[in-house]
Amino acid sequence: MKKFNKKSFGMVAASVALTAVSLSGGSAFAAAHVAKRASASGVYTQPLVIAASVAGTFQPNFSPFQSTANSGTQGLIYQPLFYFDNISGHTFPLLGLHYAWSNGNKTLTVDLRKNVKWTDGKPFTSADVVFTYNLLKKYPALDANGVWTQLSSVTAHGLYQVVFEFKAVNVPYLTYVLSPVIVPQHIWAKLGDPTKATVSHPIGVGPYELNTFSPQVYTLKANPNYYMGEPRVRLLQFPSYTGNDSADLALAKGQIDWAGIFIPSIDKVYASKSPNNKYWFPPVGITTLYPNLKNPLLGNVAVRKAISLAVNRQIIYKEGEYGYEPPANPTGLIMPNNMSWMDPSLAKTNFSYNPAAAVKILENAGFKKNAQGIFQSPSGKPLSFTIQVVSGWTDWDMDCQLIANELKQIGIKVQVNEEQFGTYFANLTAHKFQLAISWVNTGPTPYYMFQQMLAPKGGWNLEQWSNATTTNALNAFAKTTVLAQQKKNMYVLEQAMVNQLPTIPLVYGANWYEYNTAHVTGWPTAQNPYVNPAPYAAPANAIVLMHLHAAN
Secondary structure (H helix, E strand, C coil): CCCCHHHCCCCCCCCCCCCCCCCCHHHHHHHHHHHHHHCCCCCCCCCCCEEECCCCCCCCCCCCCCCCCCCCHHHEEECEEEEEEECCCCCEEEEEEEEECCCCEEEEEEEHHHEEEEEEECCCCCCHHHHHHHHHHHHHCCCCCCHCCEEEEEEECCCEEEEEEEECCCCCHHHHHHCCCCCCHHHHHHCCCCCCCCCCCCCCCCEEEEEEEEECEEEEEECCCCCCCCCCCCCEECCCCCCHHHHHHHHHHCCEEEEEECCCCCHHHHHHCCCCCCCCEEEEEEEEECCCCHHHHHCCHHHHHHHHCCHHHEEEEECCCCCCCCCCCCCCCCCCCCCCHHHHHHHHCCCCCHHHHHHHHHCCCCCCEECCCEEEEEECCCCCEEEEEEEEEHHHHHHHHHHHHHHHCCCEEEEEEEEEEHHHHHHHHHHCCCCEEEEEECCCHHHHHHHHHHHHCCCCCCCCCCCCHHHHHHHHHHCCHHHHHHHHHHHHHHHHHHCCCCCCEEEEEECCCCEECCCCCCCCCCCCCCCCCCCCCCCCHHCCCCCHEEEC
16 A cells, blocks of 8 residues: 655646736635635634654654655745645745746746744845755755756845746746745854754744654644734644554544545545544546657557557556546546646547457557467567566555556566665666556646656656657747647647557546544535645645634
């Protein structure tokens, strides 16, 4: 089973296409919800118990620049300028209020909030923002999203405005640029290399601050001076769990209010135990079969189409993915999140399971079965491949076995190679594989996924796709802020996914999210998906908490 969120690898920010001069929908949405929250009652003073992950005992590490930092460090204590949500598509202004493009979309100007204080009482200003970005430049290991590959300078204009100069036009990259958390200059200027700094008493600007700490449990308390108002949930408690079983048991008993952990048979072992035990597993990614297109057989689109037709995604969904992650869309879009980006001509396109059609495609392409019943090319090369997967990721391991069995039935031989994660990751990034099952990197719009997966130098172009038509569409998208033009570019990419299958989407990848309504309400739901609901998604976690209030 999944022990952690596989989508956590790769870049942590995401791409979004927005108008050049405002935060239109996102800003209005966030402002309306803040106003609603501020005028409502419903303070909850008991600890809200959170299990964002199963990580064993805790270390006193609250550095936002270290991957081992405790849950809540990012989002609840430290915050970025803006947050671009990958489920709702909303943009949330946090430390930043507005941004605007100028200079032919090469200059990005951000107006900051003026009523923000660090939890030690010092004011937040543009100097903190410029200092933080200079840290990323001085210590490149911190720059996970490569903002300085795109920027030429970051400068302060007065106390509450920051100007970002881009080396070249790249409109979607604004989300990478605006997503790093900001740290206080008066604290971090004394700490040296941030990757080595010990931060046991964090000073942030978020809705919570550290209250108590022990290796078994730590608590965060509401920040009474938070710039959006003091959260109505006054206390958060993070207990340690040594394994999924103990966390699952605590969840079923109602001892955890908010969790982001995998539970097999969730209706039976969790939801049925109480009417207050709720869950929602929204799609945030896609589990995809990557063919190495440098392989002359897999580089043949007929072979890829045959493989796709021979894979029964419904069986993968029900058996391999426990009924949690349904079949993906052929366009590569994550539905319903990306509905507004769908090419109307492809709206009714879905994957079908049709082994007979798969056989016919191969025969029409000149493939014939040998004495062993395996299709071989006109030059005599058999359709025999290996597929790489991580050993111990039991859902994906099962998926691969199902795929191998289904392809065998039509005359394609597949051997499943289960590797340790380090070996698997190294092989994929070095393109040392034939077939591999893996994730895609996604964001609030599909551009980021396609750019990573289809651009010649994309960060997750494992299959080594290179096509002038899709490259031109990606480049055109990145240079404009006109939504209608961006959609036309997106349709080109969707058509390529459907007709050329550079990768073979299988099923959606879900976010794990369980919540209890006995004590507090206001949670994100499938009916009200206002933000990514997983407690490990930052700073979405802060936005969720600012919506919560006592149930009675």
